[in-house]
Amino acid sequence: xxxxxxxxxxxxxxxxxxxxxxxxxxxxxxxxxxxxxxxxxxxxxxxxxxxxxxxxxxxxxxxxxxxxxxxxxxxxxxxxxxxxxxxxxxxxxxxxxxxxxxxxxxxxxxxxxxxxxxxxxxxxxxxxxxxxxxxxxxxxxxxxxxxxxxxxxxxxxxxxxxxxxxxxxxxxxxxxxxxxxxxxxxxxxxxxxxxxxxxxxxxxxxxxxxxxxxxxxxxxxxxxxxxxxxxxxxxxxxxxxxxxxxxx
Amino acid sequence: xxxxxxxxxxxxxxxxxxxxxxxxxxxxxxxxxxxxxxxxxxxxxxxxxxxxxxxxxxxxxxxxxxxxxxxxxxxxxxxxxxxxxxxxxxxxxxxxxxxxxxxxxxxxxxxxxxxxxxxxxxxxxxxxxxxxxxxxxxxxxxxxxxxxxxxxxxxxxxxxxxxxxxxxxxxxxxxxxxxxxxxxxxxxxxxxxxxxxxxxxxxxxxxxxxxxxxxxxxxxxxxxxxxxxxxxxxxxxxxxxxxxxxxx
DNA sequence: TAGATTGTTAATCGATTAACAATC
DNA sequence: TAGATTGTTAATCGATTAACAATC
Numbered sequence: 001x002x003x004x005x006x007x008x009x010x011x012x013x014x015x016x017x018x019x020x021x022x023x024x025x026x027x028x029x030x031x032x033x034x035x036x037x038x039x040x041x042x043x044x045x046x047x048x049x050x051x052x053x054x055x056x057x058x059x060x061x062x063x064x065x066x067x068x069x070x071x072x073x074x075x076x077x078x079x080x081x082x083x084x085x086x087x088x089x090x091x092x093x094x095x096x097x098x099x100x101x102x103x104x105x106x107x108x109x110x111x112x113x114x115x116x117x118x119x120x121x122x123x124x125x126x127x128x129x130x131x132x133x134x135x136x137x138x139x140x141x142x143x144x145x146x147x148x149x150x151x152x153x154x155x156x157x158x159x160x161x162x163x164x165x166x167x168x169x170x171x172x173x174x175x176x177x178x179x180x181x182x183x184x185x186x187x188x189x190x191x192x193x194x195x196x197x198x199x200x201x202x203x204x205x206x207x208x209x210x211x212x213x214x215x216x217x218x219x220x221x222x223x224x225x226x227x228x229x230x231x232x233x234x235x236x237x238x239x240x241x242x243x244x245x246x247x248x
Numbered sequence: 249x250x251x252x253x254x255x256x257x258x259x260x261x262x263x264x265x266x267x268x269x270x271x272x273x274x275x276x277x278x279x280x281x282x283x284x285x286x287x288x289x290x291x292x293x294x295x296x297x298x299x300x301x302x303x304x305x306x307x308x309x310x311x312x313x314x315x316x317x318x319x320x321x322x323x324x325x326x327x328x329x330x331x332x333x334x335x336x337x338x339x340x341x342x343x344x345x346x347x348x349x350x351x352x353x354x355x356x357x358x359x360x361x362x363x364x365x366x367x368x369x370x371x372x373x374x375x376x377x378x379x380x381x382x383x384x385x386x387x388x389x390x391x392x393x394x395x396x397x398x399x400x401x402x403x404x405x406x407x408x409x410x411x412x413x414x415x416x417x418x419x420x421x422x423x424x425x426x427x428x429x430x431x432x433x434x435x436x437x438x439x440x441x442x443x444x445x446x447x448x449x450x451x452x453x454x455x456x457x458x459x460x461x462x463x464x465x466x467x468x469x470x471x472x473x474x475x476x477x478x479x480x481x482x483x484x485x486x487x488x489x490x491x492x493x494x495x496x
Numbered sequence: 497t498a499g500a501t502t503g504t505t506a507a508t509c510g511a512t513t514a515a516c517a518a519t520c
Numbered sequence: 521t522a523g524a525t526t527g528t529t530a531a532t533c534g535a536t537t538a539a540c541a542a543t544c
Contacts, residue, residue, distance in 0.1 A: 079526035080520035111363035206470035222454035327502035328544035
């Protein structure tokens, strides 16, 4: 069991948690994000309590799945009552690591980069883009959303000086591996990659790929196969990787 | 068996295909996109033949998985030889429905919309954004990437007149459901949704959600759980839906 | 021929769900 | 109390993989 599991294992201090729970399915993490969004929406409307049944219904999954997903991390509900929404929101944020803000470096300030800069969903979830970099001397020095574009040459110093852990890579495919190498050298811990290339990274640097062409191909497949699945969220499913609680 | 399966079932005309193959796993479709990207890359370098072993190694999956994925749709290889790359590329394109171009309507021409407009990966994969719409009268009439921004009021007429099947929704969360309703009324068949809301759509309209906050939360989870999985592509995994070959 | 690699089966592995005692 | 709902187990379902005969 690693840090987060220990931290979350007895949130109510009333039971021994997750004995024999086994590894966390990958899909569970994606669903936790969706639970969180749903819970935040209920919270904004002033709802104070919910049930696994209600949460599942909103996302098209079973109540058993919701409860199972949560119990990988502890016990958050009250039998007969359900879940206290503010409490569960805090718990899920802690599990996902968004109970504290993350500073994110953005590399590549084209349209996609600017879209990410302007995306309020990031800030809302505790991700703050604090440093932006580009290769293009025409762009360097520009101020966008209150941030000055730095030269890619400064990336290494800035990332290591500020101990930035996360980066979003929004550069052309041809430059992505080079940028990734720079980030790795500078001590980055996780990369969100938008470039349509398979990045090669050391094991200790985590990677999430966002591949828009893949998403659109999923959609065209669904459309031409009328009988196929109804919808499809962006919960990630990796090419076979170790299960979540296995060792890296 | 539906259209595509019949079409693909005997690509080499030499065997009875996919008897008892069962439904196509959802993850298989996502991997087909990745195979395609890998194959195109090999093809560009002039490589003519590959093997399940080579393809799997490039994506970190087993050779058995690659072969299994392909045999849901037919027999594309030669024992002892492997796969002819150009032939397999064509076959996968046909499976995914990208052997013919798709016309895509884009709704919302903010930074994200512009990023999508400029994304060469779409065109390369046969997706062409031919119509763009926005709500903002300041933006309507502007020419972006050779396309004139139309009023959202014209969306319905344009989509139905041109029988456009796919749309990308890149509007704020608050407007997304309204836009989706408009698209559905106009006869759209598939929606790629970038707005962070759960869209409600009739069953016959397919949906793929791209949720950037979810992706970043996956990344932060991975980073704070050092022992977690190494990486994570954007192959979609839905909250439980029907399997691919089941009926809609 | 010997070596390589496919397509496919059966075995394994992992994730989801139904069911229910425990609890409020 | 009766009704609701949890946490958890065992059963089910689905996806991956090892192994191998068939084939080039």
